[in-house]
Amino acid sequence: MVPRDDRKRANRGMPSLEVAALTNVGLVRKINEDAVLIGTDLISEGEFGPERFTLPIHIGLLIVADGMGGHRNGALASRTALSAILQMSPSGTELWRWENAIHFANDAIYDAMERTPSSRGMGTTIAGVAVGEDEIVYFNVGDSRVYRHLRGELIRLSHDDVPLGTGPRTKRLSHQITQSLGGRTAKTTIRPHVGTTSILDAEDTLLICSDGLTDMVPEKLVSSTIAEEQDLERCVRRLLRLALDAGGRDNISIIAARMSRV
Numbered sequence: 243m244v245p246r247d248d249r250k251r252a253n254r255g256m257p258s259l260e261v262a263a264l265t266n267v268g269l270v271r272k273i274n275e276d277a278v279l280i281g282t283d284l285i286s287e288g289e290f291g292p293e294r295f296t297l298p299i300h301i302g303l304l305i306v307a308d309g310m311g312g313h314r315n316g317a318l319a320s321r322t323a324l325s326a327i328l329q330m331s332p333s334g335t336e337l338w339r340w341e342n343a344i345h346f347a348n349d350a351i352y353d354a355m356e357r358t359p360s361s362r363g364m365g366t367t368i369a370g371v372a373v374g375e376d377e378i379v380y381f382n383v384g385d386s387r388v389y390r391h392l393r394g395e396l397i398r399l400s401h402d403d404v405p406l407g408t409g410p411r412t413k414r415l416s417h418q419i420t421q422s423l424g425g426r427t428a429k430t431t432i433r434p435h436v437g438t439t440s441i442l443d444a445e446d447t448l449l450i451c452s453d454g455l456t457d458m459v460p461e462k463l464v465s466s467t468i469a470e471e472q473d474l475e476r477c478v479r480r481l482l483r484l485a486l487d488a489g490g491r492d493n494i495s496i497i498a499a500r501m502s503r504v
Contacts, residue, residue, distance in 0.1 A: 264291030275316030305370030365425025
């Protein structure tokens with residue numbers, strides 16, 4: 243991991259991405275199966291942060307992976323997926339490049355299952371962004387989310403791959419996802435959600451998170467917290483505290499980012 247001060251010196255005077263990130267086991271689970279990717283730094287299996295990063299635009303890659311499969315298998319799945327995307331090193335904002343990288347990550351998980359039969363059925367969600375100089379690519383598979391907080395409004399960019407309940411008060415059914423990377427004993431075709439959005443204004447915030455946050459904290463409260471906290475590290479710390487105070491039933495991973503041109 244590049245020291246924080248070295249990152250800032252290296253990127254002074256050019257557009258950069260200011261980031262704060264954390265991953266936390268929560269209050270119920272014994273192991274953290276989430277993993278996060280910040281630029282080229284892959285963080286998995288344990289608790290981390292909140293920590294600050296300053297990234298040059300050409301490595302403005304931010305991803306959360308929420309592993310499934312129980313204990314070490316979920317952690318292996320999330321780490322394998324992010325390692326595969328890092329290995330592919332996709333660049334540019336052409337959507338097919340990112341779709342290919344996600345399919346490659348899916349294949350990597352099934353390859354890992356073949357090597358380790360005890361891990362069969364492991365899987366992970368994935369949600370992330372690749373920030374370029376003129377455009378932002380966002381992508382997801384599963385129910386981890388990507389948001390853009392724009393002029394006081396929290397806009398969900400990702401698509402939840404979950405069934406909806408029935409009845410007059412329909413809501414999403416957490417942990418019953420309709421697609422993931424891996425997650426089956428035999429390889430299954432996935433359809434990644436991939437799109438682009440305009441580059442950030444100075445006041446905009448990107449938020450990438452696992453459902454350990456969004457299952458615990460209403461979007462309205464997430465939005466008001468981002469609006470009130472100008473310091474990104476305090477912002478993600480406060481969001482974590484809200485999730486823990488609400489019960490912390492799952493692992494919690496949060497990445498928040500803003501553009502800086504200083």
